[in-house]
Amino acid sequence: MSLTLAREEVPVPVALRLFLPETWTGDPARCARARVPAAAMTARTKGEIALAEIDRVRAAGVRFEIALADAGYGASAEFRHGLDERRLAWAVGIPRNQKVYGTSVRLIPPTGRKRRPVPDEEPREAEAVLAERPWRRIAWRRGTKGALAARFAATRVRVGDGPTFANSRHLPGEEAWRSSGERKYYLSNLPPKTSLRALAAAIKARWVCEQAHQQLKQELGLSHFEGRSWTGLHRHALMTCIAFAYLQHLRLAAHRQARLGKNAAPRSRTAPFAELARRAPRHHRPTVRALRPTHAMSAL
Secondary structure (H helix, E strand, O other): OEEEEEEOOEEEEEEEOOOOOHHHHOOHHHHHHOOOOHHHOOOOOHHHHHHHHHHHHHHOOOOOOEEEEOHHHHOOHHHHHHHHHOOOOEEEEEOOOOEEEOOOOOEEOOOOOOOOOEEOOOOEEHHHHHHOOOOEEEEEEEEOOEEEEEEEEEEEEEEOOOOEEEOOEEOOOOEEEEEEEOOEEEEEOOOOOOOHHHHHHHHHOOHHHHHHHHHHHHOOOHHHOOOOOHHHHHHHHHHHHHHHHHHHHHHHHHHHHHHHOOOOOOOOOOOOHHHHHHHOOOOOOOOOOOOOOOOEEEEO
16 A cells, blocks of 8 residues: 655655455464564555555644545545545545435435335446536646546536445435546545536546556566565665655756756656666765645555
C-alpha cells in the first residue's frame, strides 16, 4: 500500500506499507521467520492500512484538499465511510457493477414480518445509469503534447452500501457523485455544485501519483527487492522513497533555475529520473525543506 502526496505534476511518496493476507497473519511461525512485528500480525484490509497511514501523516501536520484512490480501495464502503468520518473530500474508483439508487429514492417503513425498511425502487448498476446520461468531452489540463481530454458523464446518486434487506441487496447510503471516463467509473463526495470539469480534474489528479509509483518500481528499484525479511523490505522501500524525494528536489531546482534564466532548462519537468541522477553532483549538502501544502493524496 503506497500513499503519495501530489501538487500539480509534483508527487512525493510518504508511505509504503506491506499488506499481509490472512494466509500470512494466520501463520505465526511463518511471520516469525520473516521477522514480522507482532503488531503487524493482525489481519487488516488495504483500506484499513490506508486509513491508518492517512491518520499518521495528518497527525504529523500534512494537509491536503482531496483523497484519491483506485477501485481496489473505492469498492470498499468501509474505506469510503472512513474518509467521511475524517471529514475528507474524496474521489475514488469503483467497479462498473456497483449498485446505486436515484437521489429521489425513499425508504418504505417495514410492515408485517419485515424488520427493515425497503427502498421504493430497485438498485441499478453504475454503468447502466451513466449510459443514459449525456456525455461531454472535457479537457481537464494541458500536457506536454496539448490538452488532455476525454468524454465524461456524471450524475448524483445514492450508493447501495447500506444494510442488506433482501437477496443480499443493500439499502441506499449517502448521496454522492458517479462519474465515468475511458470506461472507468468513480465515486466522489464533492459538493453538488461541482462542475463536470472540476470533477474530471479531481479524478485525473491521481495520474501523477500512479506515475510516481511506476518510477519507484522501474527506475529506482522498488520492485527489485529479493530479500526475505519484513525489516529488509521496508528499509529498501524507505531508501527508494528517499532517492525519489532527492531526485524530485533536483528536478524542481532545475526548473526554478530555468525560470530565472540562469541555466539551460531540461526538456521537461517530467524528465526521467535516470537523467537527473546523471546530472547530480558527487557531493551535495543535505537540505531539509518544508513541503508546501498539497492538493491531493492518493492511496495505491
